[in-house]
Amino acid sequence: HMDAFADREPARLSGGQKQRVAIASVLAIEPKVLILDEATSMLDPKGRREMIAVVRELKAELGDELTVLSITHDIEEAASADRVVVMNDGVLAENGTPAEIFTGADQLRAFGLNVPFAEMLKAKLTERGVVVPTTYQTTESMVDWLWQSISKK
Template identity: 50%
Template sequence: MTNAITIKNLNYSYPEQGELFKNFDFSVQEGEWLAIVGHNGSGKSTLAKLILGLLDFDQGEIQVFDEKLSEETLASIRAQVGMVFQNPDNQFVGATVADDVAFGLENRQVPSKEMPAKIEAALKQVGMEDYAEREPHTLSGGQKQRVALASILALHPRVIILDEATAMLDPEGKQAVMETLKELKARYQDQLTLIMITHDMEEAALADRVAVVSDGQLVFDEKPETLFLKGKQLAELGLAQPFSMELQSALGISQTTYRTKQELATWLSTLKA
């Protein structure tokens, strides 16, 4: 298996608030869907910024596929790693949705003849092809985040990092973005590595693996089904557990099986007196 991202012995301190990462080691495999969760200030967004070279680290090494992150490789690494940020309003540059997707392609000097097809293909993948001529500000938050995803997809990234990309969305918007991510993952499979930074355990449940970060330390690193059995430890880290696990624990059912809401409802109905 190839590593998409390899972090070795990373050291990073905030400018004024001191040390965050100390001798931090971590890796993400190609094709993985990884969720990074942690309380506010745990360092999860900082980690994403370090990978993209938006912040400079003090010591250690970050490698994206076979390239070591440095001044020289920055452009090439950013060409492979796309990022969707939290605030949908801060990532638009184009006058229309299509212009916005075109912007990244222009930066890559894609011939203008090839652009319309690429733009349409990218918008189709996020279900926004009917909105190509719309002005971005007329879109809902969920639609904006899907356009942000399309702008990245048009550049064929190998890794997409979503930094709390659904935090500002209403439930419908959240769901639309998550559905889009599922479709992308099904389409690209091992060709696309997804890293999703989130507080939302229902979202994290969709990932192959969940990394729990607290104060710059990797506390847990495992499948969601086993992580969610650690309700008490999660609470101590300031994290919630999924509703179904919270209810199981309130019912006094020992936390040895992860059940989704639907599974729990079905199971409980077989136990009806």
């Protein structure tokens, strides 16, 4: 989606645009693995959403031809992954699906990590006596559940 910027000086591109150009340049050599190290850390919320969307589009388009390894401290970003690997002082601490990893909120906090918003919301609602889903919920699925719960009343 960068054709409109082909004649622009690279220094005048936004952070998200620069990252798109960088990803495109790497993809030009058709790698089997794309490693992103804190790819969204310097972006504003809109740029972050766009970058995550670009990576999802690539993965959907290329499927098993491309493995994406994203190194991030952003729990919400990690929560949308197929698998999550938690490192603690360079040692593998956890490895599993987001559902397996993020339901262990206390363990994540022990590693100095945050808990996804949906899991924090479930905990707060439970403290107030609300019966919430016991299965792992993404933010989107938690919003859907809340909407359905409110709509029934």
